[in-house]
Amino acid sequence: MRGSGALQQRGPWGGEQAGAHATPDGGGRAVHGQEQRGRPGYERPLLEVRGLEVYYPVRTAGEGWRGRWGLGGRRAWLRAVDGVSLRLAPGETLALVGESGCGKTTTARAILRLVEPSAGEIIFDGVPVHALGGRALRRLRRDMQVVFQDPYGSLDPRMTVGASIAEGMVIHRLGNRRERRRRVAELLERVGLRPEHAARYPHEFSGGQRQRIGIARALAVEPRLIVCDEAVSALDVSIQAQVLNLLADLQEERGLAYLFIAHDLAVVRHVAHRVAVMYLGRIVEEGPVERVFAQPLHPYTRALLAAIPADSPAARRLGGGAPHPWRPRGDPPSPLAPPSGCRYRTRCPIAEPACGRDPVPVVEVGQEHRAVCRKAGAEL
Ligand SMILES: Nc1ncnc2c1ncn2[C@@H]1O[C@H](COP(=O)(O)OP(=O)(O)OP(=O)(O)O)[C@@H](O)[C@H]1O
Ligand code: SF4
Numbered sequence: 001m002r003g004s005g006a007l008q009q010r011g012p013w014g015g016e017q018a019g020a021h022a023t024p025d026g027g028g029r030a031v032h033g034q035e036q037r038g039r040p041g042y043e044r045p046l047l048e049v050r051g052l053e054v055y056y057p058v059r060t061a062g063e064g065w066r067g068r069w070g071l072g073g074r075r076a077w078l079r080a081v082d083g084v085s086l087r088l089a090p091g092e093t094l095a096l097v098g099e100s101g102c103g104k105t106t107t108a109r110a111i112l113r114l115v116e117p118s119a120g121e122i123i124f125d126g127v128p129v130h131a132l133g134g135r136a137l138r139r140l141r142r143d144m145q146v147v148f149q150d151p152y153g154s155l156d157p158r159m160t161v162g163a164s165i166a167e168g169m170v171i172h173r174l175g176n177r178r179e180r181r182r183r184v185a186e187l188l189e190r191v192g193l194r195p196e197h198a199a200r201y202p203h204e205f206s207g208g209q210r211q212r213i214g215i216a217r218a219l220a221v222e223p224r225l226i227v228c229d230e231a232v233s234a235l236d237v238s239i240q241a242q243v244l245n246l247l248a249d250l251q252e253e254r255g256l257a258y259l260f261i262a263h264d265l266a267v268v269r270h271v272a273h274r275v276a277v278m279y280l281g282r283i284v285e286e287g288p289v290e291r292v293f294a295q296p297l298h299p300y301t302r303a304l305l306a307a308i309p310a311d312s313p314a315a316r317r318l319g320g321g322a323p324h325p326w327r328p329r330g331d332p333p334s335p336l337a338p339p340s341g342c343r344y345r346t347r348c349p350i351a352e353p354a355c356g357r358d359p360v361p362v363v364e365v366g367q368e369h370r371a372v373c374r375k376a377g378a379e380l
């Protein structure tokens with residue numbers, strides 16, 4: 001297993017590799033030492049999400065004593081995801097970042113069809129996921145796997161680790177019993193565990209080991225996309241680095257694409273090719289990670305970057321950690337009644353009256369770097 005300090009210096013996701021990032025149009029820049037142009041399938045995104053909306057029906061709290069007894073209130077729609085569009089190329093990592101409750105997990109769950117989209121399109125390798133059902137959807141689920149923050153929650157405590165890893169292969173009828181057993185052993189070794197661990201139960205492992213089991217389980221059905229929803233957020237920094245390096249190696253070996261959901265921008269800086277910043281159900285900025293970190297356009301991205309703890313290498317480069325003028329004002333508004341125009345205007349330090357008007361202009365700076373803001377790139 002690699003040492004914890006490896007993340008900084010090494011290979012594909014190492015933060016020191018300026019310029020080694022993919023662009024969805026195959027702009028010819030190198031990823032993992034390969035030219036993206038001419039890579040099979042790159043011209044066509046693996047995943048494309050257009051105008052995705054997910055609204056949850058909720059009941060608001062009633063007034064006075066009725067509210068205290070859980071009575072009264074009215075039915076309303078909570079706009080968890082409100083017009084999200086994304087593209088992800090084969091073998092690429094797109095980070096989706098934003099504060100708690102902005103809709104990251106809901107976006108991922110809709111892509112995986114674990115929650116029904118209210119509107120929009122999800123196209124995976126040319127297939128409209130949003131319109132699939134039954135067997136076709138089951139088949140597609142093999143291509144799209146997920147690793148959660150807490151694999152303890154997704155691993156059945158009554159099943160051995162081997163049975164959990166093999167479960168997807170059984171569902172998708174891959175191999176016979178002996179082949180599955182051999183594959184489980186191979187996968188355990190590949191993620192840095194031992195074949196005999198197959199007979200053990202999840203509670204016998206540490207958090208980092210359980211995350212490796214979660215990754216082995218996702219890999220078992222040979223997916224092309226893995227959604228990592230805060231997959232390393234609960235781990236110690238050194239264990240985090242090991243798991244990130246494992247994910248990087250697997251990406252290089254197997255051409256996997258990752259949708260990497262995180263709130264920690266310092267981690268994103270090291271792992272992603274591109275980053276999409278989400279605020280209150282919408283993407284507010286998107287671009288190659290180097291560009292977004294070097295030249296953030298949206299005031300919310302600036303606030304997130306300035307809030308990176310000062311002791312992280314990314315923050316040292318940005319001079320982060322000190323109290324910063326881009327800090328958002330007040331609390332986030334409710335997704336039950338988002339502000340008109342720009343959703344960030346109630347918290348933005350450079351808001352002006354026109355920011356309340358729809359539509360908010362999309363400003364594009366250079367190739368594939370854009371922000372939804374009237375004053376994108378403006379200084380305080
Ligand atoms: N099943 C549900 N019913 C009603 N509202 C929901 C449901 N699931 C999520 N929400 C709401 O949708 C919004 C987006 O939630 P989501 O879990 O997608 O956010 P997130 O960005 O993943 O947050 P976190 O970083 O805390 O994981 C939140 O306001 C949340 O309260
Ligand atoms: S549109 Fe206006 S309120 Fe919104 S982020 Fe830009 S400047 Fe701030």
Ligand SMILES: [Mg+2]
Nearest residue numbers: 104105106229
């Ligand atoms: Mg979440």
